Structures are given as structure tokens and as C-alpha cells.
Amino acid sequence: MPLANTTDRYGGVTKTFHWLTALLILSAFPLGFLGANTSHQIAQASGAEQAALLERAATIFSLHKTLGVLAFLTAALRLIWAVIQPHPGLLHGDRKAEALAASTAHWLLYATMLLTPLAGWLHHSATSGFAPILWPFGQALPFVPQSERVAHLFGAAHELLQWVLLGTIAAHVAGALKHHIIDRDDTLRRMLPRRRVAAQASARQPGHAAPALAALAILVVAFGIGAANGSFAARGVPEGAETASAPQAGAGNWQAQEGSIGLTVVQFDQSVGGTFGNFTADITFDDTVSEGESGHVRVAIPIPSLTLGSVTPQALAADYFDAEAHPEAVYEGTLFTTAEGHEARGTLTLKGIEQPVNFPFDLSIEGDQATMAASFTLHRKDFGIGAAVPGSTVAEDVEVSLDLTATR
Ligand code: HEM
Ligand code: HEM
Structure with missing residues (x-):
């Protein structure tokens, strides 16, 4: 032919x-x-x-x-x-x-x-x-x-x-x-x-x-x-909600100015990144301490403010974060300054389950401005998140990243 x-x-x-x-x-x-x-x-x-x-x-x-x-x-x-x-x-x-x-x-x-x-x-x-x-x-x-x-x-x-x-x-x-x-x-x-x-x-x-x-x-x-027919109308997603978190300053001698709490989940071998839209941070920190207990932190995170790519609705549903029954996660910890650097030791209450969570963080202070960053791994099943979902579908380890600037 x-x-x-x-x-x-x-x-x-x-x-x-x-x-x-x-x-x-x-x-x-x-x-x-x-x-x-x-x-x-x-x-x-x-x-x-x-x-x-x-x-x-x-x-x-x-x-x-x-x-x-x-x-x-x-x-x-x-x-x-x-x-x-x-x-x-x-x-x-x-x-x-x-x-x-x-x-x-x-x-x-x-x-x-x-x-x-x-x-x-x-x-x-x-x-x-x-x-x-x-x-x-x-x-x-x-x-x-x-x-x-x-x-x-x-x-x-x-x-x-x-x-x-x-x-x-x-x-x-x-x-x-x-x-x-x-x-x-x-x-x-x-x-x-x-x-x-x-x-x-x-x-x-x-x-x-x-x-x-x-x-x-x-x-x-x-x-x-x-x-x-409204097919193209926005569905109530606030502009920029998917990319940035806005911290609210709380009590303490340091006021959070900007920052983000991010999550990275691996689903079907692909990384899905997300952030919490806002959170409140109460930070007390004494930067004159060179060894030992140097402060206290309490961070409250509204779970419904999470955006996680196209799987946000699933993540907020009962089997995962169950945002309706447990609308807030709270981290409460003591800050330590050691010869190696800084560490937070405390408990995270997420989906009604309290678990110890300790993590090191980087901190730099210039004048009255402090910048902190940390990243650590949580095991989602410790908090009953996606308990029935196998690790081959959604990996059990979830990467958490924190960035925060605060002023004295
Ligand atoms: C997804 C499905 C289809 C698409 C996107 C499609 C697309 C096209 C296009 C664009 C042409 C123009 C010819 C050209 O310039 O290449 C054409 C011609 C043609 N198609 Fe399809 N087609 C589809 C399915 C079918 C089916 C199922 C049939 C048969 C029942 C069919 C029968 C024909 C015939 C007979 C011509 C020639 C028309 C002519 O010579 O004047 N097509 N098709
Ligand atoms: C000729 C090719 C394609 C056809 C005819 C087609 C057709 C469809 C149809 C009929 C649906 C179901 C819609 C509904 O009932 O809600 C759908 C959904 C969808 N398609 Fe396609 N599709 C095509 C190509 C693609 C490609 C290339 C992609 C992405 C790479 C894609 C991504 C999607 C997604 C993500 C949905 C779900 C949308 C939602 O739930 O909002 N499609 N498509």
C-alpha cells in the first residue's frame, strides 16, 4: 500500500x-x-x-x-x-x-x-x-x-x-x-x-x-x-494557600514573623509536597544560654489548613488526618542548647495521639532577628494516619520541614 x-x-x-x-x-x-x-x-x-x-x-x-x-x-x-x-x-x-x-x-x-x-x-x-x-x-x-x-x-x-x-x-x-x-x-x-x-x-x-x-x-x-455554568469559577481556594504558610505570633519573648511547615509524602513512588496554611507559635528562648535548657515552644497547627497537591481531600478525610474530629495538632517542647547545636525535645499531639518527637534545628540570630530551620521524619502510623494504607501506596515515613523567622 x-x-x-x-x-x-x-x-x-x-x-x-x-x-x-x-x-x-x-x-x-x-x-x-x-x-x-x-x-x-x-x-x-x-x-x-x-x-x-x-x-x-x-x-x-x-x-x-x-x-x-x-x-x-x-x-x-x-x-x-x-x-x-x-x-x-x-x-x-x-x-x-x-x-x-x-x-x-x-x-x-x-x-x-x-x-x-x-x-x-x-x-x-x-x-x-x-x-x-x-x-x-x-x-x-x-x-x-x-x-x-x-x-x-x-x-x-x-x-x-x-x-x-x-x-x-x-x-x-x-x-x-x-x-x-x-x-x-x-x-x-x-x-x-x-x-x-x-x-x-x-x-x-x-x-x-x-x-x-x-x-x-x-x-x-x-x-x-x-x-x-461556573465550570471555571474558583472553588474557594484562597490565593496562594497552596504555597505558603502564615504563622501567627503567640505568647513568649520571640514573635514569629514568617515561616512554613511543610510535609513531603511519597505516594506511588512520587513525592507529594504540601504545607499547612497557618499556625501559631509561642516561643520563649534565651540566647545567652550556651549549654542546657534554653527555652520553650508551643506550636498549634490547624489541620484543615493543609494543602497536599491533588490528594488534599483524601489527606483530610477520616482515615488520614481526620480533620473534622481532630482539627488541631500541637507540638509542645523544651529547647536545649548543646555543644553540637540546638534541639527541641517534646511531644506532638496529632489525631488525638501523643508521641515524643525530638529534633535538632539550625538557628542563627542576628540582632533581634532569629532564623530557624529543621527537618525530620515522622512515622505516620505512630499517629494512626492511613493505618489501613500499605507503605507501597503511601510511604510510612513522612518528611517534615520547618522554617521560621522570629523577632525579639
Ligand atoms: C476518536 C476517533 C476519531 C477521530 C479523532 C477521527 C478523526 C478524523 C479526521 C481528523 C479525519 C479527516 C481526515 C484527515 O485529514 O486525516 C477523519 C477522516 C475519516 N474518518 Fe475518522 N476519526 C475517528 C474515528 C473514526 C471512526 C470510528 C470511523 C468509522 C466509523 C471514522 C471514519 C472516517 C472516515 C471514513 C474518514 C474519511 C473522510 C473522508 O474521506 O472524507 N473515523 N477522521
Ligand atoms: C484524548 C485523550 C483523553 C480523553 C478522551 C480523556 C477523557 C477523560 C474523561 C472522559 C475523564 C472523566 C471525566 C469525568 O467524568 O469527570 C477524564 C478525566 C481525567 N483525565 Fe483525561 N482524557 C484524555 C487525556 C488525558 C491526559 C493526557 C491526562 C493527563 C496526563 C488526563 C488526565 C485526566 C485527569 C487527571 C482526570 C480526572 C479529572 C478530575 O477528576 O478532575 N487525561 N479524562
Whole structure:
């Protein structure tokens, strides 16, 4: 079979691209719906059932994203090939309305088979952790900020574009079948693999401008309807909440000015970073002590202020932090200055469970300004967090990082 197109037949490359993209896209759809359905069930389940559903949803979404990314790359190559190749004309280009509908559908298909997976990939890039793309070439597209807002925006675009793509495929398939069954012409046959069908295109063909504009208008209307229905509206995520913590100064002779309490969790071998939106710190510290007890600290952290990539709702749910029943975590400790440096020794009360937590910290004081930093590991199961979730899904060790500046 000749590889290149001519003005009256499709070559092998175009046909392979056509059926390969169709196969990938038509596999991505059921996986997407199945994954979304499984995600909804997670919220209603608990314990071991929830852990199993989470793992299942991640596997389905990983497959979905992998096939979707392949669909995107195949569609991009296909578009380049279509641009540099002659295009066989429509067999009935003289039937004006029908020809306009067919060409509009082709333009829409080209646009949405690129934009739908691209929006999905941008959504994936703006979140972290959950359900990786199963390939070794990196996960995130460049220059996409890690932000719930951006993720939500592209998620909404992904969903809108899916429906335009699905509707257009339905119209496109109906058109192909109409040609085959009612018109009994060669339209479908000349696209089938291993057939050498060359059919004479009609002399009259639709131009490019009208169908391209019609396709654009359909996309604009779809996005307009989506915007009117509030698909793109922010869902109450405060601007910047996902990136910074704001400490509130408490009692003590040092007042916290800025800082953050961060978490890094490894989920499905991928690091997911998060922060608590705010916390209160009461710090008493005597920087004249060179050996021995030098102060006291009490830090109260509102658990619902946590953002942890795309898995924030799961992290706050009953099996993990259980933010509703235990809305606050408290660390209370004594500060020691030793020859090696500084150390906090105290207890952390998290999810109603009290455990000793000691950690060294770096401290530098310039005039009336102190900067401290610490990082240490907690074992989530010591606090009953994700007790039923195996370490292969969410690692048991959680990295905690603290940064704080305080003034005297
Ligand atoms: C042609 C390719 C694709 C099609 C047809 C497609 C279709 C779908 C469908 C039907 C859903 C379910 C929507 C729902 O019911 O809520 C979905 C969800 C999703 N897709 Fe895709 N998708 C494609 C490519 C991708 C790619 C490449 C990625 C990422 C790399 C991706 C990421 C996602 C994510 C993260 C969701 C869940 C969205 C959410 O729950 O908010 N998709 N997709
Ligand atoms: C996800 C699914 C599909 C996509 C994205 C898609 C996309 C396209 C595009 C963009 C064209 C224009 C030709 C070109 O320039 O390459 C085309 C042509 C064609 N498609 Fe599809 N297609 C899909 C599924 C199907 C299915 C399932 C059928 C059969 C029932 C079909 C039958 C045809 C035929 C017969 C043509 C040739 C039309 C002509 O020569 O005028 N397509 N398709």
C-alpha cells in the first residue's frame, strides 16, 4: 500500500495515524469515566476498602493518562503529516451543507484531539503525586505552576473538551456510516486499512475558511456555556494557600514573623509536597544560654489548613488526618542548647495521639532577628494516619520541614 496520500486516496501513513488515534482516544474515554467513578466511591468508603479503591483509581488514571499522552503525541505527528500531504477531496463536496458539516467535524476533531489530552496533561502538571504517567520521560509539562487554581482551570477545560470531542466523534462516525450504508459510496472504504481504494473527489470542494470558523465558533460556544455554568469559577481556594504558610505570633519573648511547615509524602513512588496554611507559635528562648535548657515552644497547627497537591481531600478525610474530629495538632517542647547545636525535645499531639518527637534545628540570630530551620521524619502510623494504607501506596515515613523567622 502506498504510504503517501494523493488527491484521490489516503496513503498508509494517514490511515495508520487515523486508526491509531481513534483507538487511543476511544480507550482513554472509558478509562477516564471509570477512574472518575472510582474516585467518587473513595469519598464514601473507609478503611481497607478506601485504600483498595484509592489504589484502583490510581492504576486506572495512570493508564488513562499514559494512553492520553500517547494520543496527544500521535495526534500532533498526524497533524504535521496532514499539513505536508495532499488531502483527498470529499466525494460529495458539491452537497454544500453536508460538505460543510463533514469539514467542520474534521477541524473540530483535529483541534479537540490535541486540546483534550493537552488540558488533561496541564491539569496533571499543576497537581502532584496522584497517578503518574507510566513512562520514563518526566511527568509535568514545563512552566506549569503547582497550584490548585491552575489545576482546577485545566481540569474544567479537560472536561468541557471531552464532551465536544465525544459529540464530534459521534457525528463523524454517523457521517461515515451514512456514506457507507445510505450513499453506498467509498468514503469509509478508502479510509480502511489495506484497501487500495481511490475514489474520484467531486470537482466542487468546500473551502477551509468556513469550516475552520464554524469549528472555532463551536469551541467558543462550548467554553461560553461552561463559563456561564461556573465550570471555571474558583472553588474557594484562597490565593496562594497552596504555597505558603502564615504563622501567627503567640505568647513568649520571640514573635514569629514568617515561616512554613511543610510535609513531603511519597505516594506511588512520587513525592507529594504540601504545607499547612497557618499556625501559631509561642516561643520563649534565651540566647545567652550556651549549654542546657534554653527555652520553650508551643506550636498549634490547624489541620484543615493543609494543602497536599491533588490528594488534599483524601489527606483530610477520616482515615488520614481526620480533620473534622481532630482539627488541631500541637507540638509542645523544651529547647536545649548543646555543644553540637540546638534541639527541641517534646511531644506532638496529632489525631488525638501523643508521641515524643525530638529534633535538632539550625538557628542563627542576628540582632533581634532569629532564623530557624529543621527537618525530620515522622512515622505516620505512630499517629494512626492511613493505618489501613500499605507503605507501597503511601510511604510510612513522612518528611517534615520547618522554617521560621522570629523577632525579639
Ligand atoms: C484524548 C485523550 C483523553 C480523553 C478522551 C480523556 C477523557 C477523560 C474523561 C472522559 C475523564 C472523566 C471525566 C469525568 O467524568 O469527570 C477524564 C478525566 C481525567 N483525565 Fe483525561 N482524557 C484524555 C487525556 C488525558 C491526559 C493526557 C491526562 C493527563 C496526563 C488526563 C488526565 C485526566 C485527569 C487527571 C482526570 C480526572 C479529572 C478530575 O477528576 O478532575 N487525561 N479524562
Ligand atoms: C476518536 C476517533 C476519531 C477521530 C479523532 C477521527 C478523526 C478524523 C479526521 C481528523 C479525519 C479527516 C481526515 C484527515 O485529514 O486525516 C477523519 C477522516 C475519516 N474518518 Fe475518522 N476519526 C475517528 C474515528 C473514526 C471512526 C470510528 C470511523 C468509522 C466509523 C471514522 C471514519 C472516517 C472516515 C471514513 C474518514 C474519511 C473522510 C473522508 O474521506 O472524507 N473515523 N477522521
